[in-house]
Amino acid sequence: MGAVVTRVAEATVGIDDKITGSIGKGFLVLLGVHKDDNEDTARWPGFGDAARPEKAIPLYELVIKECKERGYHVETGEFGADMKVSSVNDRQL
Numbered sequence: 001m002g003a004v005v006t007r008v009a010e011a012t013v014g015i016d017d018k019i020t021g022s023i024g025k026g027f028l029v030l031l032g033v034h035k036d037d038n039e040d041t042a043r044w045p046g047f048g049d050a051a052r053p054e055k056a057i058p059l060y061e062l063v064i065k066e067c068k069e070r071g072y073h074v075e076t077g078e079f080g081a082d083m084k085v086s087s088v089n090d091r092q093l
Contacts, residue, residue, distance in 0.1 A: 001037045001059070003045040004030040011087035013077040020083075021075035028087050033059050042066070053080055 011028040013021040031045065033056035042059040043066060050056065057079050067074050077083040 001034055001041045001045055001063075002032040006030075006087060007090050009088040009090035011085065013075070014084045014086075015078055015081045020077055023073070023075050025090060026073070028085070030085070031060060031063060 006028045007026075008023070008028045009025055011023050011026075012019050029045070033051045034041075035051040035055065037051060037055075037059055039059070039062060042062045045063055051059070060079050064074050064076060077085070
């Protein structure tokens with residue numbers, strides 16, 4: 001499982017010209033699920049070996065659930081959609 005984490009002042013994700021998620025100051029996480037990932041690797045967040053949706057979606061949902069259970073506010077796009085992600089980086093949080 002690979003993740004790119006960026007500290008942002010704000011970020012949005014849109015699908016088909018509609019904003020589906022938006023945050024203010026916080027972290028933007030771009031998450032990729034490897035075909036060999038499992039629940040253990042999902043709990044510890046190369047896209048060339050990306051997992052098929054039937055495997056990746058439950059792990060993607062598990063990462064979201066784990067973040068929420070730890071008290072983080074989570075906004076998401078839509079798994080596998082052609083998303084447009086916009087962010088304004090922030091040096092301080």
